[in-house]
Amino acid sequence: MKVTVVGAGNVGATCAQRIAECSIADVYLVDVVEGLAAGKALDLAEAAPVVDHGSRIEGGTGYAPAEGSDVVVITAGIARKPGMSRDDLLATNGKIATQVVENVMKYAPDAILLMVANPLDVTTYIAQQVSGHPRERVFGMAGVLDTARFRAFIAMELGCAPGDVTAMVLGGHGDSMVPLPRHSTVSGIPITELIPADRIEAIVDRTRKGGAEIVGLLKTGSAFYAPSAAVTQMVASILRDEKRILPTCVQLTGEYGLDDVFVGVPAKLGSSGVEEVIELDLNDEEMAALHSSADAVRETVAAWKGMNA
Ligand code: APR
Numbered sequence: 001m002k003v004t005v006v007g008a009g010n011v012g013a014t015c016a017q018r019i020a021e022c023s024i025a026d027v028y029l030v031d032v033v034e035g036l037a038a039g040k041a042l043d044l045a046e047a048a049p050v051v052d053h054g055s056r057i058e059g060g061t062g063y064a065p066a067e068g069s070d071v072v073v074i075t076a077g078i079a080r081k082p083g084m085s086r087d088d089l090l091a092t093n094g095k096i097a098t099q100v101v102e103n104v105m106k107y108a109p110d111a112i113l114l115m116v117a118n119p120l121d122v123t124t125y126i127a128q129q130v131s132g133h134p135r136e137r138v139f140g141m142a143g144v145l146d147t148a149r150f151r152a153f154i155a156m157e158l159g160c161a162p163g164d165v166t167a168m169v170l171g172g173h174g175d176s177m178v179p180l181p182r183h184s185t186v187s188g189i190p191i192t193e194l195i196p197a198d199r200i201e202a203i204v205d206r207t208r209k210g211g212a213e214i215v216g217l218l219k220t221g222s223a224f225y226a227p228s229a230a231v232t233q234m235v236a237s238i239l240r241d242e243k244r245i246l247p248t249c250v251q252l253t254g255e256y257g258l259d260d261v262f263v264g265v266p267a268k269l270g271s272s273g274v275e276e277v278i279e280l281d282l283n284d285e286e287m288a289a290l291h292s293s294a295d296a297v298r299e300t301v302a303a304w305k306g307m308n309a
Pocket residue numbers: 006007008009010011012030031032033036075076077078079093096099100116117118119221222223224227
């Protein structure tokens with residue numbers, strides 16, 4: 001198995017490390033900056049004897065070594081800097097996503113594309129447009145990260161094992177995301193029976209602002225340990241055909257009453273990529289929140305189309 005990771009920054013390099021150390025696949029790391037991917041790949045390869053894994057890791061600036069990849073993870077992009085508008089970020093990262101997917105298609109046209117760069121729902125849309133892949137083979141990572149944050153905060157609140165907490169977050173990756181307390185449990189017990197409503201509200205709010213909280217602490221740069229863990233779980237489910245049901249940014253074709261929009265919903269991930277989109281039974285309030293989140297994604301896609309008209 002082979003995974004190409006595009007972007008050898010914090011998220012990309014940590015994805016390469018986790019994928020290699022779990023012996024899921026060989027990894028090719030690529031970055032536009034001369035020496036960056038090659039240097040990090042060599043450093044990771046030199047750790048292999050100590051960590052004791054057998055994955056091959058190489059890095060470079062070209063795309064030819066991506067040939068034969070089963071999955072391509074795309075983290076290339078810039079982080080939003082102070083004073084930068086969302087549209088500025090969209091313009092830059094949208095162009096980078098376009099260029100990267102064009103390059104990937106030359107050498108790995110059959111690879112499943114897993115988008116990570118923000119604004120996630122739009123870079124995933126762009127990847128689908130540029131690659132022409134069906135929705136099964138082009139999707140994005142955001143929900144596993146948002147859900148991981150929600151689960152971590154629930155575990156902190158209750159002082160319980162994070163692994164015992166299951167949770168679900170739907171919608172776009174941003175302020176409009178839709179955490180679902182009703183579908184979140186600790187060892188099968190709904191959190192609504194364990195945590196008072198006002199505390200759940202506070203946890204939901206912290207989840208929505210999870211990315212900004214990390215940026216505020218780090219000052220320079222954004223989260224990468226939890227994002228790379230989330231990517232690795234999705235990649236493992238695909239390459240090992242685990243068929244895990246994970247929140248995934250995927251194009252909807254009528255599910256949840258939504259059509260032709262990329263938003264986070266639970267999906268079964270196996271060797272063919274997205275093998276099934278799961279439709280949860282949402283109440284009116286949850287459905288309205290999901291539709292309003294989808295509207296926010298549509299607006300950003302419209303802004304991108306406007307920039308390229
Ligand atoms: N081709 C390849 N690599 C590129 C390109 C390009 N056209 N443009 C930028 N890059 C590389 C940069 O050189 C840099 O090494 O992408 C990398 C991004 O790394 P960081 O700046 O460290 O950003 P990171 O924290 O990894 O986040 C990457 O993931 O979670 C999202 O919001 C985050 O959009 C951001 C992305």
